[in-house]
Amino acid sequence: MTVSGIMSVVNSFVWGPYMLAFLVGTGVYLTVRLRGIQFTRLPHALRLVFTSENRPGDESLQGDITPLQALTTALSATIGTGNIAGVATAIFLGGPGAVFWMWICAVFGMATKFAEAVLAVKFRHMLPDGTMQGGPMRYIADGLGLRWLGWLFALMGCIAAFGIGSMVQSNSVAVALDHTWGVPPLATGLVMALMTGIVIIGGIKRIGRVTEKIVPVMGICYVSAALLILVINYDAIPHALELVFTHAFTPAAATGGFAGAAVASAIRFGVARGVFSNEAGLGSAPIAHAAARTDDPVRQGLIAMTGVFFDTLVVCSMTALVILSTGAWTSGKTSSALTSLAFETALPGAGNIIVTLGLAVFAYSTMIGWAYYGEECIEYILGIRARTPYRYVFCAVIALGAFQKVGFVWDFSDTMNGAMAIPNLIGLVGLSGVLARETAKGLDHQV
Numbered sequence: 001m002t003v004s005g006i007m008s009v010v011n012s013f014v015w016g017p018y019m020l021a022f023l024v025g026t027g028v029y030l031t032v033r034l035r036g037i038q039f040t041r042l043p044h045a046l047r048l049v050f051t052s053e054n055r056p057g058d059e060s061l062q063g064d065i066t067p068l069q070a071l072t073t074a075l076s077a078t079i080g081t082g083n084i085a086g087v088a089t090a091i092f093l094g095g096p097g098a099v100f101w102m103w104i105c106a107v108f109g110m111a112t113k114f115a116e117a118v119l120a121v122k123f124r125h126m127l128p129d130g131t132m133q134g135g136p137m138r139y140i141a142d143g144l145g146l147r148w149l150g151w152l153f154a155l156m157g158c159i160a161a162f163g164i165g166s167m168v169q170s171n172s173v174a175v176a177l178d179h180t181w182g183v184p185p186l187a188t189g190l191v192m193a194l195m196t197g198i199v200i201i202g203g204i205k206r207i208g209r210v211t212e213k214i215v216p217v218m219g220i221c222y223v224s225a226a227l228l229i230l231v232i233n234y235d236a237i238p239h240a241l242e243l244v245f246t247h248a249f250t251p252a253a254a255t256g257g258f259a260g261a262a263v264a265s266a267i268r269f270g271v272a273r274g275v276f277s278n279e280a281g282l283g284s285a286p287i288a289h290a291a292a293r294t295d296d297p298v299r300q301g302l303i304a305m306t307g308v309f310f311d312t313l314v315v316c317s318m319t320a321l322v323i324l325s326t327g328a329w330t331s332g333k334t335s336s337a338l339t340s341l342a343f344e345t346a347l348p349g350a351g352n353i354i355v356t357l358g359l360a361v362f363a364y365s366t367m368i369g370w371a372y373y374g375e376e377c378i379e380y381i382l383g384i385r386a387r388t389p390y391r392y393v394f395c396a397v398i399a400l401g402a403f404q405k406v407g408f409v410w411d412f413s414d415t416m417n418g419a420m421a422i423p424n425l426i427g428l429v430g431l432s433g434v435l436a437r438e439t440a441k442g443l444d445h446q447v
Contacts, residue, residue, distance in 0.1 A: 003408070011411040014418035020271045023281045026425045027108025030115050033436050038110035038305060041443075045302035046309075063293030064131050069208030070292035071303050074285040076211040077165065077369025078311045079219060080362045081172040082277030084355060085336040087319040092334035094269035095252030095261035096243035099320040101270025102277070106312035109280025110305045115428050115435050117304030119143065120286030121297035122438060129384060131204065134290025135373075136283035137380045140427040143434060150380075153283060153423040157377035158390070160284075160420050163413035164276065165370020166394060167401025169363035171409045174402035176336050180356045189402025193395040195364060200371040200391050204291050207372055211365060218361045219315060225354045226318035229346040233325040240324035257332020272414060275421070277316055278308040282417055283424030287373045298442025322346065367398060 031038065049071065065073070090098040116136070123142045124134030137157070141150030170192050174185035199210050230237060243252075247266060254260035279285055289304045319339055323329050328342035336359055343351030371394050378390045401409060428435075 065208035076365035080366030088338035090273035097247030097266035098270035100248035102274035105274035116286035117289040118301035120290040135287035160416035161374025189399035256330030
């Protein structure tokens with residue numbers, strides 16, 4: 001069996017029914033323990049996002065970046081190829097019903113993301129150089145007392161960054177640029193590696209400043225283009241939604257180039273790609289939120305929770321509705337090629353360019369964010385001296401990933417994501433009592 005075949009088998013096991021049940025089940029459990037915080041506190045959380053710059057200069061608070069920069073850093077890592085290529089892949093493999101399960105994953109994932117950020121801020125540590133370090137490795141080790149499990153998460157995290165945060169991104173962009181303008185994949189990989197290196201060499205403060213500027217702009221531009229298409233195809237939206245809700249519970253028959261999909265496939269790929277996109281449960285985003293300049297874990301948790309809302313319920317939904325409303329989902333294409341076809345169908349001459357440029361910018365921001373995640377994980381294992389060598393290796397893998405086979409890259413990333421999620425979910429469930437008490441205390445101070 002080839003390496004790619006072995007990886008595919010391992011990936012199927014890692015993302016089998018038990019793992020999916022653990023992920024969604026943890027979100028449901030935390031929703032109950034937190035009394036539906038994603039429903040009752042979302043409006044307040046959204047207000048905090050747009051007012052979190054009220055205290056950017058309070059140097060008395062511990063942290064490296066502002067609360068908003070922590071959110072944009074986390075969003076930079078989540079709003080990436082998963083929103084363009086991942087959504088398309090989910091529909092290609094699981095049918096329109098996969099979108100419904102992406103939404104379910106996101107709704108409960110908001111509670112998971114809140115919990116991750118609260119615990120990350122509560123159990124964070126200051127490193128010898130004055131920067132903050134936090135995340136699952138810290139709250140698993142210090143909160144649960146399971147240092148070996150915290151170490152295991154960090155090991156999986158620094159490896160996973162090479163997949164979801166590096167190879168997947170450069171590979172997707174290389175495929176898109178080669179298809180659109182004939183740019184050699186190696187050239188794409190080298191340029192993206194160089195551009196990423198320029199930013200990450202400055203550490204979390206430079207990353208925060210960069211993501212704070214590019215994330216809102218790229219998100220607004222992409223969503224605006226998608227909304228324009230939905231306005232053009234407004235009469236097809238009801239049918240698109242009907243496809244989503246119908247095939248969430250009934251098989252999708254083969255039609256055109258679409259091979260058909262069972263309900264089990266819709267659930268599997270909807271949840272897997274949903275997690276790949278918003279990363280709720282993986283334990284990645286809390287690493288960024290732990291660096292926020294704040295003294296209120298719950299406040300930062302509320303801000304973190306909006307990341308899932310923006311990423312999946314807004315951006316991913318736009319991509320899905322464009323693909324379904326244009327009818328491109330039956331073409332037989334997958335990944336970014338499917339999304340490009342959908343945009344080009346509605347906006348001839350411009351759609352393909354929008355997706356290609358959007359993919360490039362999204363992927364670039366994701367690599368910046370994940371470079372920091374991987375760096376913090378390797379730092380936890382080997383110390384601060386491992387920081388700089390890791391940055392160079394990360395950039396080298398970006399260049400390498402540009403010309404790897406698409407299937408292998410995605411399978412590797414999904415497998416590593418699952419390996420990260422297991423220790424993190426154990427930590428969240430084990431610390432749910434601490435989380436509930438911290439939340440109850442923190443919400444008393446929220447207006």
